[in-house]
Amino acid sequence: xxxxxxxxxxxxxxxxxxxxxxxxxxxxxxxxxxxxxxxxxxxxxxxxxxxxxxxxxxxxxxxxxxxxxxxxxxxxxxxxxxxxxxxxxxxxxxxxxxxxxxxxxxxxxxxxxxxxxxxxxxxxxxxxxxxxxxxxxxxxxxxxxxxxxxxxxxxxxxxxxxxxxxxxxxxxxxxxxxxxxxxxxxxxxxxxxxxxxxxxxxxxxxxxxxxxxxxxxxxxxxxxxxxxxxxxxxxxxxxxxxxxxxxxxxxxxxxxxxxxxxxxxxxxxxxxxxxxxxxxxxxxxxxxxxxxxxxxxxxxxxxxxxxxxxxxxxxxxxxxxxxxxxxxxxxxxxxxxxxxxxxxxxxxxxxxxxxxxxxxxxxxxxxxxxxxxxxxxxxxxxxxxxxxxxxxxxxxxxxxxxxxxxxxxxxxxxxxxxxxxxxxxxxxxxxxxxxxxxxxxxxxxxxxxxxxxxxxxxxxxxxxxxxxxxxxxxxxxxxxxxxxxxxxxxxxxxxxxxxxxxxxxxxxxxxxxxxxxxxxxxxxxxxxxxxxxxxxxxxxxxxxxxxxxxxxxxxxxxxxxxxxxxxxxxxxxxxxxxxxxxxxxxxxxxxxxxxxxxxxxxxxxxxxxxxxxxxxxxxxxxxxxxxxxxxxxxx
Amino acid sequence: xxxxxxxxxxxxxxxxxxxxxxxxxxxxxxxxxxxxxxxxxxxxxxxxxxxxxxxxxxxxxxxxxxxxxxxxxxxxxxxxxxxxxxxxxxxxxxxxxxxxxxxxxxxxx
Numbered sequence: 001x002x003x004x005x006x007x008x009x010x011x012x013x014x015x016x017x018x019x020x021x022x023x024x025x026x027x028x029x030x031x032x033x034x035x036x037x038x039x040x041x042x043x044x045x046x047x048x049x050x051x052x053x054x055x056x057x058x059x060x061x062x063x064x065x066x067x068x069x070x071x072x073x074x075x076x077x078x079x080x081x082x083x084x085x086x087x088x089x090x091x092x093x094x095x096x097x098x099x100x101x102x103x104x105x106x107x108x109x110x111x112x113x114x115x116x117x118x119x120x121x122x123x124x125x126x127x128x129x130x131x132x133x134x135x136x137x138x139x140x141x142x143x144x145x146x147x148x149x150x151x152x153x154x155x156x157x158x159x160x161x162x163x164x165x166x167x168x169x170x171x172x173x174x175x176x177x178x179x180x181x182x183x184x185x186x187x188x189x190x191x192x193x194x195x196x197x198x199x200x201x202x203x204x205x206x207x208x209x210x211x212x213x214x215x216x217x218x219x220x221x222x223x224x225x226x227x228x229x230x231x232x233x234x235x236x237x238x239x240x241x242x243x244x245x246x247x248x249x250x251x252x253x254x255x256x257x258x259x260x261x262x263x264x265x266x267x268x269x270x271x272x273x274x275x276x277x278x279x280x281x282x283x284x285x286x287x288x289x290x291x292x293x294x295x296x297x298x299x300x301x302x303x304x305x306x307x308x309x310x311x312x313x314x315x316x317x318x319x320x321x322x323x324x325x326x327x328x329x330x331x332x333x334x335x336x337x338x339x340x341x342x343x344x345x346x347x348x349x350x351x352x353x354x355x356x357x358x359x360x361x362x363x364x365x366x367x368x369x370x371x372x373x374x375x376x377x378x379x380x381x382x383x384x385x386x387x388x389x390x391x392x393x394x395x396x397x398x399x400x401x402x403x404x405x406x407x408x409x410x411x412x413x414x415x416x417x418x419x420x421x422x423x424x425x426x427x428x429x430x431x432x433x434x435x436x437x438x439x440x441x442x443x444x445x446x447x448x449x450x451x452x453x454x455x456x457x458x459x460x461x462x463x464x465x466x467x468x469x470x471x472x473x474x475x476x477x478x479x480x481x482x483x484x485x486x487x488x489x490x491x492x493x494x495x496x497x498x499x500x501x502x503x504x505x506x507x508x509x510x511x512x513x514x515x516x517x518x519x520x521x522x523x524x525x526x527x528x529x530x531x532x533x534x535x536x537x538x539x540x541x542x543x544x545x546x547x548x549x550x551x552x553x554x555x556x557x558x559x560x561x562x563x564x565x566x567x568x569x570x571x572x573x574x575x576x577x578x579x580x581x582x583x584x585x586x587x588x589x590x591x592x593x594x595x596x597x598x599x600x601x602x603x604x605x606x607x608x609x610x611x612x613x614x615x616x617x618x619x620x621x622x623x624x625x626x627x628x629x630x631x632x633x634x635x
Numbered sequence: 636x637x638x639x640x641x642x643x644x645x646x647x648x649x650x651x652x653x654x655x656x657x658x659x660x661x662x663x664x665x666x667x668x669x670x671x672x673x674x675x676x677x678x679x680x681x682x683x684x685x686x687x688x689x690x691x692x693x694x695x696x697x698x699x700x701x702x703x704x705x706x707x708x709x710x711x712x713x714x715x716x717x718x719x720x721x722x723x724x725x726x727x728x729x730x731x732x733x734x735x736x737x738x739x740x741x742x743x744x
């Protein structure tokens with residue numbers, strides 16, 4: 001089965017071609033079926049690979065397809081790498097991808113661009129699988145760029161709305177900044193190790209000294225790439241804007257898979273990062289800052305998708321915090337569980353938006369519990385999972401990260417727990433505002449309210465089940481679990497683990513840490529309950545003045561405005577200068593000047609063209625004689 | 636035949652050059668001052684034949700036949716040129732009822 005790994009990306013590619021070419025001719029049911037089946041087939045193959053890998057003693061397979069670039073000493077094969085990390089990622093991408101495809105058949109059923117949507121979605125899965133499977137940085141980079149492209153296409157899916165189109169451009173450009181870092185890192189890796197193959201680089205790197213200058217530069221640049229793709233400070237502002245895309249896209253690309261590519265890449269290159277402790281420190285700080293910033297913004301947002309978007313940024317911050325303290329397994333664990341519950345929450349939000357006739361403002365919702373029972377229950381499960389209440393999946397992964405953080409730096413832990421408290425608060429705030437109280441929308445919307453079709457609720461239920469049990473793959477020792485995930489991933493992180501101090505927390509400390517974060521989350525939940533259910537508060541209208549802190553948070557710390565005045569506007573005026581002065585006056589002036597000069601000069605010369613044949617002949621003879629005289633006397 | 640060659644070689648080369656130059660100059664002047672297309676044409680033939688004469692003279696002088704062979708090429712070329720040129724002149728005459736080249740001054744700025 002492992003040798004058939006090339007089938008995994010092939011199916012979505014075929015699906016993309018069929019749907020892309022037949023988007024105007026095929027019927028919606030054929031398109032939906034092709035799109036779903038392509039991903040389902042990939043999922044089945046991935047499952048086979050996973051089972052075979054789990055049973056096998058060798059934990060890393062390289063499946064070569066063909067020699068791709070071969071020039072002199074540069075040899076870059078097109079080959080895939082199957083190891084526990086990529087096998088798990090395959091399952092997430094294809095599994096959740098399939099559920100979201102299924103959901104989309106219901107959610108997008110009224111959209112004119114149905115075929116286009118499914119072809120983009122399949123293309124995205126294809127590129128994401130390339131990113132995950134590539135056995136060298138170059139193939140990973142193809143996938144990396146490809147998912148960025150699909151993200152752009154899908155954010156701007158409704159491109160006739162100009163604000164959506166500019167959100168797509170914003171995402172693309174911000175990703176480009178990160179991609180540049182990634183690209184330079186790949187060049188540096190090649191000059192340092194003379195190869196881009198993972199299997200060649202990592203053993204070489206393992207013998208280098210910790211804090212090697214080349215490694216620090218490479219890892220910093222790789223991290224820049226991760227910042228762009230995984231929406232960390234300072235490049236995170238594209239992700240909330242990316243909510244312009246259809247909700248299934250937000251669930252698949254901007255929550256479950258693509259944005260975790262940065263974490264995947266760092267986990268994949270873990271040995272490089274382990275040997276660059278300075279970079280790890282920066283990663284931890286950036287992750288922490290992002291998670292706090294995004295969490296404090298999320299508490300005042302009123303758009304249901306914006307809350308989830310900032311929550312995603314914040315959860316990605318947790319993952320980076322985990323990577324930064326060397327908890328690679330914990331960070332990847334959080335990738336898995338986050339994929340479950342965040343996809344669930346986004347799909348649930350999509351179901352709400354669908355029922356509310358495209359209303360996204362929570363101030364106009366309320367009391368949807370009765371009308372959308374399945375959505376409510378599944379989203380509640382997702383919320384409990386993300387808030388980190390036991391025994392749901394988020395609890396295990398988040399507490400694993402926080403335990404490692406505590407051991408690394410206790411101040412970071414305190415801030416991390418504060419972030420968790422905020423998480424719990426804004427998530428329950430979102431739930432209570434949406435589902436409790438009385439309906440605040442228009443009567444037309446109320447009349448239209450309905451539970452979503454089963455193609456949409458089935459993925460919700462499956463994801464809800466996964467959100468509940470997903471954490472059980474990594475039950476820590478203190479609960480008597482064997483931590484299956486850690487054992488399964490240990491071949492990938494073995495070398496790094498040998499170079500890092502081990503977790504030395506005793507069980508009582510670990511229990512206290514868990515108790516504190518759970519208590520914080522519960523407290524925040526109760527506070528939200530008091531505020532939004534008991535008192536029935538509704539966030540104020542936009543025009544009402546807010547307090548300083550609330551205003552800062554509501555306006556996202558004015559980061560977009562700061563970027564606009566610091567970067568966008570100076571760049572705009574600079575390009576205006578280049579356009580109006582350098583290009584129009586300078587270059588155009590020069591080129592047009594040549595033309596005008598030629599016309600002016602020829603105004604008198606063209607009179608020679610008199611049409612008199614005799615005159616021409618005379619001039620010819622005169623010229624010949626002149627040449628003759630010249631050659632005879634060399635005047 | 637031997638006698639003819641010797642007799643021709645008896646004439647000094649300068650005479651040939653002078654004669655060719657005179658014929659060529661007559662041709663040039665004819666082209667420059669005449670307005671009738673046919674006469675201009677004939678003047679061009681004069682120039683061509685002046686060159687032919689010179690080529691043959693030098694050929695004999697150097698005892699090398701290639702000059703004369705070249706003359707045949709020029710004759711063939713001249714014949715072809717005459718065929719095309721006369722056809723053009725005929726067409727001009729049909730359109731303008733004249734062979735005056737000064738009437739044909741439409742191709743100008």
